[in-house]
Amino acid sequence: MQANRGKASAAAAAGSAAQPAPPPVRKGVFISLYREFPDITLPVRDFKDYAIARLKVLKDIERIYSLDATDLDASDDADMSNYGQMVRQREDKVMKSLYEHGLAVEDPNGPLSTERAKECDEHSHFTLRLAFCESSEKQNWFVSQEVHMLKAKLGSSSAVTANFLLREGIRYHSMEWNDIPDGLRLDIYDVSPGKKDQRFYQVPWEAAASLVARRKVVLRRGVAFVAEEDLKTIIANRYRQFLLAQLKCLQNSRHIVEVHNDPRFGSFVKNLKNIYLGPDPSAFSPEEQHVERLTPHNIDKVVPRSFPPCMRRLMEGLRSERHLKHWGRLQIWLFLKGAGMSMEEELSYFKQNMTLKATAFDKEHAYHIKHIYGKVGHMKSKPPYGCAKLMSGDAPPNPGPGDYHGCPFKHFDPGPLSQLMRRYNVPDGSTKKILDLVKGHHYQLGCVEYFRATHPDSAADGVGNHPNAFYTESCKYWGAKSGDGKVKKEEGGPADMDVDQEGASSSSAPAAAAAAASAAPAGGDTH
Amino acid sequence: MDESAESRKRTHDEANAKQEKPNGANLRPAAAAAAAAAPSGGKEFDLDLLRIYYALLFPSEDIIKWLCCRHDPPDVRRVTTGEKIDPHFLAKREFSFTKYTDSGDEIYIRWQCYRKLESFRNALKFHNPVKIDIGAIYNREVDRKDSATGSFEPQQKELVFDIDMTDYDDVRSCCREANICLKCWNFMTVAVKVLDRLLRDDFDFHNLLFVYSGRRGIHCWVCDERARTMPRESRDAVPDYISIITGTDKMAKRVNFYKRDPPPIAKVALQVLEDDRWGWRKLMQQQKWFDKGSTHIDKLLQYLPTELHKELQRWITEDKKYSRFTSVELWQFLRDTVDKWGKVPRNEALKRQCLSAMSEVKVAYAFPRLDINVSKGFNHLLKAPFCVHPKTGRVCVPIDPEKAHLFDPTAVPTLRSLVDEVDSGESDAKMGPSKTSLDPYVDFFRTQFLSPLLKDTLETRMKIARKKSELTGDLSY
């Protein structure tokens, strides 16, 4: 299986003759690191249309990569090919979005010219830089979608990638598989058996940081040995660092103020950035969804009924130990805040439920809780963690001994997980399904299955993306069941900031700008 | 460690509010009150002794030279080589102090900075800090943090690692929590050796400083110019690369090689563990994980492939039913069994699987356990070398990785012992410090770490300058 994969990609790299000779550049797609500003003047209308089009693509990208954007770092063979397939599928979807919104040309005989697509792609990139340079949070969001876009454009042909590197003037030493010294070759094989027979490039390890972080490359004296198929990652790293540096520059430049004050497009640019952020945690806050707010009075009833497993476990930990470690506290505090507990309630609840003298509590934890509610420190309320973040293993780190934080679907082995499911009264059939999903690294879908098992006949909307979405969805469900009137009918969804909602892609700039202006600013947790 | 990060955040604002100006009024009563109120870990630590330590023994000049990276302040001597230096460099570095107030409260003051060695010395005298932390280098002087417009951001920082013995609690049989002994210190020996090899051989870093944290762990400072100036992404990649123990305690295996040969990074650790002076055999003898009746045997069984699992269980319940066995004997049994199987050619795959599982066990039990949050990003401050730990009175001395196995944390100089040495020697404060048992450590810091660091830094800068003139226009490194 692995050998096959190796051969297949080697053939692709050599430009197999079976297909109509894939050219080393991709027709109709503008691949660029955007190092130079295009020197053309544009009508304001185009300027705005282009920017909106790109923003839509970026929002699509965010959506495409958000579902199970968890650890795909699969290690056995079956998962490996699954993983490759998943990557390709996603990239295809991104390309579709690019075609749809006129940033690339799919059909050379169609109405859209390559020049126009290029103009749109190039211009919109620089416009959005203006809109997203403002804070590091926005910068990060923009950069990560842009990087996905670049990767999708490069596609799966390593010839396109290698050619792109050359065009950008980036040169690395490389070796054929058979020319690699024996000891080194053995190590490379151990790290990535699937990449056997490829050409390997010698790259300074810093340039391959993301591969290094996942131990996907062999290091020797500061040099990373990177397989041809991974060159794309190198370009992506470079692009990420370059773009981030550019945004930082822009952020600190005086010209940005001029841009924002420009009567023709200043307010348009300023508003663009407000429509970007992904699922806004406030969108499933209890007020927004008209469900019962969590309080210290109803919490005991609500925990087993409506808390997602991750939070239920934390509550159990709190009960049994009357203490939680740092990341556990943070995870549950943020969640409870998101579920509608007031700061005063949270303070008194934890004061009562932790074994600590009241004074010690005030000294150690009260400040922190207030911080979370934005009452001290930076004065900004901190959004609750989403599932992807809880699973990321990076702030919060993976749980260690004595920790209760994290996501059980991700952090438990099958044994303990099925015990947990049994304890939570999940029927055996569902548990089996959950274990299968988890085995395929679909942790969030495991959570959806759990929700379905514990909420028969429910749609499980939004579950698996955010623990607070799980919570409100569950409250809605039980509210409807008991018909206690707490749940009003949903009125066309929350005030969604999704640009797609205002219609076809040909929307005019002013309308879009107006939509942008009316959209709620989001302070979401993007990762 | 997260606890301290948290309290750091909490005290930040308070600290700013309480921040004092060094105008020195009623210093004596303050010190006396503080000395009385401070938690005293026996007689080894005392604020008056600490004052003497800073005045006579603490190597301020070496520390400042180190932190300046050749951008020395005017009052530090240096050989000029015509490099361009940044005269404000030292002032861009954040220092912070933990100290006791007059009323005996422990406070934490952040955002301190100095323009000269002299002012650093004065600050030590004035604050008499129980702990000095070193932070990042910012884009402008730390005391102009809020004054100028534009963001105030960290730009450089040594890459640091923190290894704490409490993270080994599930594999330590001898001690728990804050306690350590020479047996469990062996984990630190292994950690130093493995980290040293990985940082040098894999990442090509050379200017490494290992320091005893004064109580139950070690710190490692990677000070190469390249390391200090790394962007965030590369910086974070190093601890990620090194933390191979990813499993949680709810998983049967904390390390998984998926039946294949161990990855290169594990091989390095396995090599280090071959040495009987500190390696796997010694660890097993010290910690007795797999002695008869130990709970770790169940954990070990979970790692093994079914065949070996069964065989070991048979050995325990039948062969050894009535006799005792040690960890070393058990391990030998596993190795013999696998060797025996390996002799039959068709068992090749099985043998590989078994060896892979046994390597997993070694790595899971003995590989360095990093607190990666300390290493990531620019925000974490770390205690300076040569501080005195207030609970133990021990000085945070450098450790030579080559001789890490000879290091005895219980035998390092303490505040009390050093001051006694000063008192008994015919020292004259004007003549500088007399000979004390701290000297070999300062000497090591100076000759084995600082001077190569300064030399290498110069070389790197020259190389970069040369490269820049050759390859103008490249946005790369």
Ligand code: SF4
């Ligand atoms: S998938 Fe999300 S909501 Fe469900 S348990 Fe995991 S972290 Fe919690």
Ligand SMILES: [Zn+2]
């Ligand atoms: Zn011990």
